[in-house]
Amino acid sequence: MDAEKNKYSIIVPTYNERLNIALIVYLIFKHLRDVDFEIIVVDDGSPDGTQEIVKQLQKLYGEDRILLRPRAKKLGLGTAYIHGLKHASGNFVVIMDADLSHHPKYLPSFIKKQLETGASIVTGTRYVTGGGVHGWNLMRKLTSRGANVLAQTLLWPGVSDLTGSFRLYKKSVLEDVISSCVSKGYVFQMEMIVRASRKGYHIEEVPITFVDRVFGSSKLGGSEIVEYLKGLIYLMVTT
Amino acid sequence: MKNVLKLLSLLVVISALWIGLLQASIIPQSHTWLLHIYFIVSLGCYGLLMVGVGLMRFPTCPQEALLLQQDIAEAKDFLKQKGDDVGSD
Numbered sequence: 001m002d003a004e005k006n007k008y009s010i011i012v013p014t015y016n017e018r019l020n021i022a023l024i025v026y027l028i029f030k031h032l033r034d035v036d037f038e039i040i041v042v043d044d045g046s047p048d049g050t051q052e053i054v055k056q057l058q059k060l061y062g063e064d065r066i067l068l069r070p071r072a073k074k075l076g077l078g079t080a081y082i083h084g085l086k087h088a089s090g091n092f093v094v095i096m097d098a099d100l101s102h103h104p105k106y107l108p109s110f111i112k113k114q115l116e117t118g119a120s121i122v123t124g125t126r127y128v129t130g131g132g133v134h135g136w137n138l139m140r141k142l143t144s145r146g147a148n149v150l151a152q153t154l155l156w157p158g159v160s161d162l163t164g165s166f167r168l169y170k171k172s173v174l175e176d177v178i179s180s181c182v183s184k185g186y187v188f189q190m191e192m193i194v195r196a197s198r199k200g201y202h203i204e205e206v207p208i209t210f211v212d213r214v215f216g217s218s219k220l221g222g223s224e225i226v227e228y229l230k231g232l233i234y235l236m237v238t239t
Numbered sequence: 240m241k242n243v244l245k246l247l248s249l250l251v252v253i254s255a256l257w258i259g260l261l262q263a264s265i266i267p268q269s270h271t272w273l274l275h276i277y278f279i280v281s282l283g284c285y286g287l288l289m290v291g292v293g294l295m296r297f298p299t300c301p302q303e304a305l306l307l308q309q310d311i312a313e314a315k316d317f318l319k320q321k322g323d324d325v326g327s328d
Contacts, residue, residue, distance in 0.1 A: 026314040060321055098309065127293075132300035145293040149286060155242055209303040236243045 007172070008037040008111065009088035010096065013080035014210050017049045017098040025057050025066065027104040035111065040087055044068040044082040077165075078188050082178060086169070094168050099213060102166040106218050107209045110168040120201040122168040123193060124208035125161035131207030147228060151190070158197045159205060162190045166208055173201055187231030191239075198239050 010028065014021055022023050025039060041054050054068045061136050063166045071080070071169065081095060094110065096102040110122045118204070136144070151162050163186045169177075173196065197203060257278070261271055 022318055023311055023314040027310060049325050060240035082324070100311070103303075103307065103310075105310075127298065129298060132303070134300050134304045138294075141297050142294055145297065148288045149293065153286075154246065156245075199265055209300040211300075211303050211307050213307075236246070237241060239243055 003183065006036065006092060007113075007170075007195060008032075008035060008094055008107075009084075010037060010039045010107075011084035012039060012041050012096060012098045013084070014041055014043045014050050014098045015045045015074055016044070016050060018048045018050045019051055020055060020099050020182035021069065022053055022098060024098055024104060026091075028070055028107065029061065031104045031107055035163055036065055036090075038065055038088075038090060040067045040069055040084045041086045044080070045072050045076040045146040045160060057137065061172035066186075066206050076184055078178065078181060078184065081174075081182070085178070088171060090153060091171050092168060093171050093174050101210050101212055103209065103211070104157055106166070106206065109206045113204050114131040114168055116147060117204050118202065120170045120173040121203045123159055123161065123192070123205055124164050124166035125159065125205045126164060126208060126210045127160045128205070128207050131161075131209060133210045133212065135212035143225070151232060154232055155194055157190075157194050159193055159203060161205070164208075164210075167193075172177075177201075183231060183234070184215045185227070187227065188231045190231060191235060194235055194239050199209050200221065 012021070014023065021041065035113060041050075045051050051068060051070055054066065058066045058068065062064070067087055069083060071083060085093065092111075094107065096104075106124060107125065108126070113122045115120065122239070125131055133141070133144075148160075148162065151157065154178075165186075176190055177196045177199070180195055181188060181191045193203070259275070
């Protein structure tokens with residue numbers, strides 16, 4: 001594939017990310033200097049003025065580089081990706097979080113990995129050497145590790161980080177996989193990668209670091225664990 | 240094939256092997272249930288070991304938090320120069 005002709009559409013779903021969206025746009029432009037890309041901000045009607053900030057950023061960087069495609073209210077991640085996909089003009093799509101837990105400095109390594117291997121999907125993994133997590137206490141790490149061992153045993157997914165949402169997809173592959181996914185939340189991320197794996201798509205991994213800045217406010221309670229187990233069983237039976 | 244079917248067929252194969260081994264072994268009938276318990280317990284221990292080892296080797300990156308703070312400061316400076324008021328954290 002001719003590297004010069006690739007365009008990367010970066011979909012960033014936002015909700016109340018007034019500060020972070022400006023920071024993340026700056027960092028994306030900093031780390032992707034010689035790359036043809038666009039940023040698609042899918043904002044779910046944030047009350048904190050996120051969209052106003054995005055409009056200012058559009059004046060600064062250009063409306064062809066930053067697309068604001070909002071929705072009326074909080075409608076969920078899966079539909080945010082589908083919405084963003086409709087406006088994506090690139091042949092590759094990157095999905096990432098807006099809260100800076102995903103650092104744009106890894107974008108070049110995603111792109112490089114894809115060009116080297118011709119993979120359909122490159123997914124970031126926090127669990128290998130070179131990757132890592134900061135901001136998790138022991139309990140959180142324990143649940144993460146336990147959940148991962150369980151998922152590996154039951155699903156044989158072929159990737160080390162199932163719930164991660166920092167990924168690069170070929171646009172056609174994302175469209176294909178997303179149409180067959182029905183889950184919500186992080187189970188949705190798991191479903192995406194497991195379905196892609198079952199369909200035989202070439203998946204590669206790159207190590208990424210994940211700095212959890214919302215630590216303390218994102219609790220992992222009993223209901224989350226139940227939801228996770230239900231998701232695992234659902235995936236075990238349907239994929 | 241759905242993964243649950245893959246797992247079930249694997250279970251069937253392992254059970255068949257297990258029964259075959261039991262029939263060929265010299266342990267008296269009354270004690271075979273002990274073997275079943277030992278097997279399940281050791282499976283559970285293996286699982287816990289995997290979790291424990293993974294936990295010990297869990298990759299962390301404290302320096303990344305610092306780097307991120309630097310990146311944030313740099314970004315805020317740049318945007319302030321350009322007149323974007325993004326406020327404070």
